Each structure stands twice: as C-alpha cells, then as structure tokens.
Amino acid sequence: MKRLLAIFIALLLPALPALAEAAPMGPFDYTDDILEDGTLVYYFQDLALRLPANWAGKVLVLQDGTGAGFYQKASYDLYQAEGVEGGGFLFSLEASVNADFADTLPTFEYLGFSERSAMNYFLATPSDYPAWTEDEAVRAEWDAMYAQVAEFIVPNAQIYE
Numbered sequence: 753m754k755r756l757l758a759i760f761i762a763l764l765l766p767a768l769p770a771l772a773e774a775a776p777m778g779p780f781d782y783t784d785d786i787l788e789d790g791t792l793v794y795y796f797q798d799l800a801l802r803l804p805a806n807w808a809g810k811v812l813v814l815q816d817g818t819g820a821g822f823y824q825k826a827s828y829d830l831y832q833a834e835g836v837e838g839g840g841f842l843f844s845l846e847a848s849v850n851a852d853f854a855d856t857l858p859t860f861e862y863l864g865f866s867e868r869s870a871m872n873y874f875l876a877t878p879s880d881y882p883a884w885t886e887d888e889a890v891r892a893e894w895d896a897m898y899a900q901v902a903e904f905i906v907p908n909a910q911i912y913e
Contacts (some may be wrong), residue, residue, distance in 0.1 A: 779847060779869065780820045782813070796820070798866040799873055801845065802908040804900050810893065812840070819846040819876070824894045827884040840894065841882040843901050847871040861902060863909045873911065877901065 779797045786792055790805030794813065803811060803822075812823045824840035831839025843861070846853070851872060853860060858879040865872050883894030 778817060779871070780815050780817070780845065782815065782820060784813075794820075796845065798847075798869050798871065799863065799909060799911045801905060802910075804904050807897060807900075810897065811842075819844045824883065824890075824897055826887075826890045827882065827894055830884040830887070830890065839882055839884060841878050842894075842898055843875040843877045843905075845873065846876050847873050861906045863906065864911045866911050868912065873909075875901065875906065 782794045782796050784792065784794045786808070787802075790808065792803040792805065792807055792811070794801045794803070810825055812825045812828050814821045814823065821844040822842045823838075824842055827840025828838075829840075831837070847866075847869075849871060853872070853874060853876075854862075857874075857876055859877045861875040861877060863873040863875065877898075883898075884890045
C-alpha cells in the first residue's frame with residue numbers, strides 16, 4: 753500500500769505546477785468586488801469600472817472575446833423567457849486601437865486611452881430602447897440604471913497607469 757501511494761505521489765508531483773497555473777486573462781476577463789460603501793467594482797486588464805451600489809443584484813455581466821456586456825437583469829430575464837436575446841442592454845465595455853468607433857457607433861461614452869495596451873476604451877450604449885416595457889417597475893429601473901451610466905460609471909472609470 754505504501755509503495756502504491758509513493759508511486760501515485762511521484763506521478764502527481766510533476767503535474768502540480770501545471771494545475772496551479774491560472775489561464776491567461778484576456779482584456780475583457782474580469783474579477784469583481786464590492787467596496788465598503790457597497791459600490792460594485794469590476795477589474796479588467798487595463799481598467800476598473802465602478803457601478804453604483806444600488807445595482808447590486810440588478811446587473812448581469814456577459815463577457816466575450818470582444819467586450820463585456822452589462823444588462824439590467826430583470827429585462828434580460830423577461831426577454832429571454834420570450835426567446836429574445838440581448839434585452840435589458842445597458843452598455844458594453846469595448847476597446848479599439850484607433851478611434852474608428854467614433855465614426856461607426858451611433859452612441860458611446862469614451863473612457864480613455866491605456867498606455868499599457870495602446871487601446872482606446874469606451875462604453876457602447878444602446879441606440880434603441882432595450883428595456884422590458886410591459887412592466888412599469890422594470891422599465892423605471894432600467895431608466896434609472898441607464899441614467900447612471902453617464903452620471904456615475906463614466907466619471908468613475910479608472911484606467912491603470
């Protein structure tokens with residue numbers, strides 16, 4: 753039995769460093785936290801986005817290779833139940849090596865330039881009205897959240913030096 757255990761350990765030890773290594777993070781992978789004042793913060797490769805404390809439990813973040821989308825959870829879920837994708841969209845965090853997005857996007861909020869990655873960061877915002885409109889409370893919540901994008905999130909975005 754001891755010999756079997758020794759063989760097992762000998763085979764496992766060389767593999768441990770590979771198991772412990774984290775997968776490399778892409779520019780839109782994130783970690784999140786809640787600050788002492790209740791503010792939500794999302795840490796990305798080049799910047800941190802702070803969201804108002806009253807967004808706790810109300811926001812859904814969906815990450816992909818080209819950005820990270822932020823959605824009002826109530827509208828998103830109601831649209832999903834109807835088979836509609838992307839309802840409740842508030843904004844997406846995106847990046848570009850140039851400023852072409854300013855000519856192609858109908859609406860956006862510019863966050864700044866990262867010297868580390870040589871990327872321009874911006875929030876692409878909806879050009880239509882993606883809130884669930886059949887429930888006044890859900891619609892009012894989306895309206896309040898969307899107003900805070902320009903009022904709170906954009907001024908509090910921090911690009912790392």
